[in-house]
Amino acid sequence: MSSRDEILGRVRHNQPPPRSLPAVPGFDAAAGSEVERFKAALSRMGGKIAAAPPQGDLGLFVRALFPEAKVICSATPEVAGSRSLDAVRSPAELSDVDVGVVRAVYGVAETGSVWLTESEFKVNSLGFLAQHLVVLLDPARIVGNLHHAYRERAQFDARYGVFMTGPSATADIEGVLIHGAQGIRTLTVILRARD
Numbered sequence: 001m002s003s004r005d006e007i008l009g010r011v012r013h014n015q016p017p018p019r020s021l022p023a024v025p026g027f028d029a030a031a032g033s034e035v036e037r038f039k040a041a042l043s044r045m046g047g048k049i050a051a052a053p054p055q056g057d058l059g060l061f062v063r064a065l066f067p068e069a070k071v072i073c074s075a076t077p078e079v080a081g082s083r084s085l086d087a088v089r090s091p092a093e094l095s096d097v098d099v100g101v102v103r104a105v106y107g108v109a110e111t112g113s114v115w116l117t118e119s120e121f122k123v124n125s126l127g128f129l130a131q132h133l134v135v136l137l138d139p140a141r142i143v144g145n146l147h148h149a150y151r152e153r154a155q156f157d158a159r160y161g162v163f164m165t166g167p168s169a170t171a172d173i174e175g176v177l178i179h180g181a182q183g184i185r186t187l188t189v190i191l192r193a194r195d
Contacts, residue, residue: 024147024150025147026144026145026147027147028145034109034139034142034143034144035109035139035142035191037109037110037144038107038108038109040112041108041109041110041111041112041113041165042112042165044112045112045165045166046166046167046169046179047112047165047166047186047187047189048186048188048189049188049189049191050065050134050188050189050190051190051191052190052192058078058079058192059079059080059081062079062099062101062134065134065188066098066099066132068098069098069099069132070082070098071083071096071097071098071099072097072098072099072100072101073085073094073097073099073100073101073126073130074100074101074102075100075101075102075103075120075121075122075123075126076101076102076103076120078103078136078194079101079134079136081099083097085122085123091123091124091125091129092125092129094123094125094126094129094130095129097126097129097131098130098131098132099130099133099134100126100127100129100130100133100134100184101134101135101136102116102120102121102126102127102134102135103120103135103137103194104116104120104135104136104137104141104189105117105120105141105152106137106138106141106142106143106149106152107137107141107143107189108143108144108145108146108148108149108163109142109144109145110144110145110146111145111146111163111165112165112166113149113163113164113165114135114137114164114165114189115149115152115161115162115163116135116161116162116164117159117160117161117162118158118159118160118161119158124160127183127184128183128184129183130184131184131186132184132185132186132188133167133184133186133187134188134189135164135187135188135190136189136192137189137190137191137192138191138192138193138194139191139192139193140193164187166187167179167183167184167185167186168182168184168185170182
């Protein structure tokens with residue numbers, strides 16, 4: 001028996017018995033509407049809320065938000081883009097996308113974040129190479145805080161996922177805030193239930 005095996009054997013033999021993890025409280029102290037808290041947190045992080053028309057074509061609405069956009073790439077059937085993600089063979093092919101459109105799994109009121117996975121992006125680089133990202137979010141799918149988000153099954157079923165909270169931003173020594181320095185320049189959330 002090698003020294004390594006002997007040491008590992010002693011460690012295994014002297015481990016304390018397993019015990020279940022403690023219950024984590026929900027920390028539900030915040031009052032107010034989850035939707036209003038989400039809007040306020042998103043705004044603090046530089047994101048925008050766009051009030052979708054109750055009826056009507058979301059594609060036309062997105063085009064009206066970004067009239068200068070030449071390439072719109074949508075990962076959701078609710079908005080028709082000008083470029084199909086099915087034809088993308090390399091993530092770098094999305095480098096000229098003006099507007100990317102995705103639907104979030106859920107949002108977090110505490111932080112103004114949206115949870116997106118490879119299933120929502122279809123091609124992960126859509127969320128980072130596009131100039132502007134539009135996220136469709138069902139208001140009924142906004143959870144109170146990150147503790148509630150952790151209880152959602154979605155993040156455990158995905159190989160890749162990300163909480164996005166506002167656009168990319170950086171600040172230099174003088175405190176000048178720049179949006180879009182390393183990624184999307186704007187993040188716009190449209191609160192609308194799934195069609």
